[in-house]
Amino acid sequence: MSFGKMPIANGFLTPEQYPEEYFFELGTAFCPHCKMVQLTELVDERKMFHENYAFFSSTSVRMAEHFQRFAKGVMKDYLDPSDPFVVEIGSNDGIMLQNFARAGVRHLGIEPSANVAEVARGKGIRTISEFFNEDLARRIVAELGQADAFLGANVMCHIPYLHSVAAGIRILLKPRGVLMFEDPYMGDIVQKTSYDQIYDEHAFYFSVASVSHLFGEHGLEVIDVLPQNVHGGSMRYVIAHKGARPVSAAVALQRAREEALGLHRPETYDQLRRNIERSRDELMALLRDLKRQGKRVVGYGATSKSTTVTNYCGITPDLVEFISDTTPIKQGKFSPGAHIPVRPYSAFQERYPDYALLFAWNHAEEIMAKEQKFRDAGGKWINYVPKVQVSA
Ligand code: SAH
Ligand code: TMP
Numbered sequence: 001m002s003f004g005k006m007p008i009a010n011g012f013l014t015p016e017q018y019p020e021e022y023f024f025e026l027g028t029a030f031c032p033h034c035k036m037v038q039l040t041e042l043v044d045e046r047k048m049f050h051e052n053y054a055f056f057s058s059t060s061v062r063m064a065e066h067f068q069r070f071a072k073g074v075m076k077d078y079l080d081p082s083d084p085f086v087v088e089i090g091s092n093d094g095i096m097l098q099n100f101a102r103a104g105v106r107h108l109g110i111e112p113s114a115n116v117a118e119v120a121r122g123k124g125i126r127t128i129s130e131f132f133n134e135d136l137a138r139r140i141v142a143e144l145g146q147a148d149a150f151l152g153a154n155v156m157c158h159i160p161y162l163h164s165v166a167a168g169i170r171i172l173l174k175p176r177g178v179l180m181f182e183d184p185y186m187g188d189i190v191q192k193t194s195y196d197q198i199y200d201e202h203a204f205y206f207s208v209a210s211v212s213h214l215f216g217e218h219g220l221e222v223i224d225v226l227p228q229n230v231h232g233g234s235m236r237y238v239i240a241h242k243g244a245r246p247v248s249a250a251v252a253l254q255r256a257r258e259e260a261l262g263l264h265r266p267e268t269y270d271q272l273r274r275n276i277e278r279s280r281d282e283l284m285a286l287l288r289d290l291k292r293q294g295k296r297v298v299g300y301g302a303t304s305k306s307t308t309v310t311n312y313c314g315i316t317p318d319l320v321e322f323i324s325d326t327t328p329i330k331q332g333k334f335s336p337g338a339h340i341p342v343r344p345y346s347a348f349q350e351r352y353p354d355y356a357l358l359f360a361w362n363h364a365e366e367i368m369a370k371e372q373k374f375r376d377a378g379g380k381w382i383n384y385v386p387k388v389q390v391s392a
Pocket of ligand 2: 055059061301302303304305326327360362363367
């Protein structure tokens, strides 16, 4: 499927930068052999992850709690009591590793985006700013030894050279060490038509089948899978050296669910494309209708996902007045491609719109809990996942 020309999802910019704005063709394809869904054109990682990276993990309180639970589980189940060592890639502002640092566990964060890595260092988290690959894995083993746990959240699917990453992890893990990572799950995308998970940073859309195939080629095996309700539906994969640990029954069970859902069949993705097109048409019809009625519509959360929605659907600033976001680096800038102004949260609070288009739908629970006043003032929400609908 092609989503057309797309800018960098987190490339919030100023009008002076419009002439040099970078666009590429956002397209996805399914491989019936390895069962992977992936982008057909890749963006150079240095265009996305750099010293002005706009995504700071700790903007969500719920995600901080989620990663605290994740870290506690690792400490309880997977650390060798004598000199444990934990490595995390894509450690961002330290949202996960802060838990290990506080517990005095030896750790290393690998975070190429220098600005977010600096925030982590400020919290006392040991972080290096490099892209992880096999070569870096060798250097880490030589300097710091092998790891008990190798972690990654919302980063593994970002890395096009996954074979080098898998080879590096194999070198880096102790004989009974585990790789644990989580990413948005293809099963959820199919079931919820959450096509906004598709953007430049997400090179891959994983399923248990595709992950098993990939890591299997590197002597590693999936020993457990744990569905997560964060980020609109994610899957956590636990992976170990082949034969090193027992394999949970959950792995075969989830693979059977995937077969039932048809994740192994190209026709499933044809149907997904039709569902996406319908979702776009319904959202645009709604926004145009609200404009005709003279209603004010404001976007809630300048997520990377919203870049796909605004550009694919053709949402312009005359339909959505601005997008409210709590991240300072995004405020005062304009959204990639669609050039909708991004304003601080105060702009939303001080003058409620008639409708809030929930771009940060993956944080709906956290947001609904704090926006009672907006509802009391008669404000309505527009959601588009799993289907386009208006709610009070
Ligand atoms: N783990 C955090 C951050 C996810 S955003 C969370 O779940 O909230 C993805 C992060 O991965 C970015 O901070 C980006 O800079 C980093 N990243 C991208 N490519 C990487 C690579 N090859 N190695 C390590 N980190 C990478
Ligand atoms: P994410 O979907 O990639 O996690 O990004 C969420 C974006 O939404 C991020 O830019 C912060 C913003 N946000 C708000 O503006 N208000 C909120 O209450 C939450 C949870 C997020």
